[in-house]
Amino acid sequence: MIGDDEIQKQQGIIPYVLTGDKHYLDLRAFPDKIKLAVWEKQNHKCAICGKEFDYQFMEGDHFTPWRDGGRTTIENCQMLCRECNRRKGGK
Template identity: 30%
Template sequence: MTKTPRIRIPPEVRKYVFQRDKYQCQSCGKTTLETDLTIDHIIPLARGGQNDISNLHTLCFTCNQEKTDKTDPRFRRYFQS
């Protein structure tokens, strides 16, 4: 498996993902009023995930730190392995 190079996510893509996810962590449900939100790759780049908008979602900083480079089985339904 080849690691996908990391690119900077453009501001307009970040804004779109936050709006699509209603400014809410897709793991624990906290909102931007409760915590710092980040953009995360559902399938990590280290595991062959892409920089495509369909592979991005909103996570709070804590959930993102806990996830590291693992895949979250709750989101696997959106992707073929």
């Protein structure tokens, strides 16, 4: 059975071939390994409100939005609390 990751990778190959935009090769969601590293780097604090949160209450967010070509990489990740991430949306 093909998992969601494989389906997204297969769907991203065609837009990549047509446009050359490498962000189509990335999954949109950050893997836990990246999110955990960024959470640690931010000292367990939300990048917007500055409050400290346990990892399970934080979400990975793209600095440059994925829809605008932002890559799903550690350099393009910030950890936000759920409330700040919902408020930020696609801004």
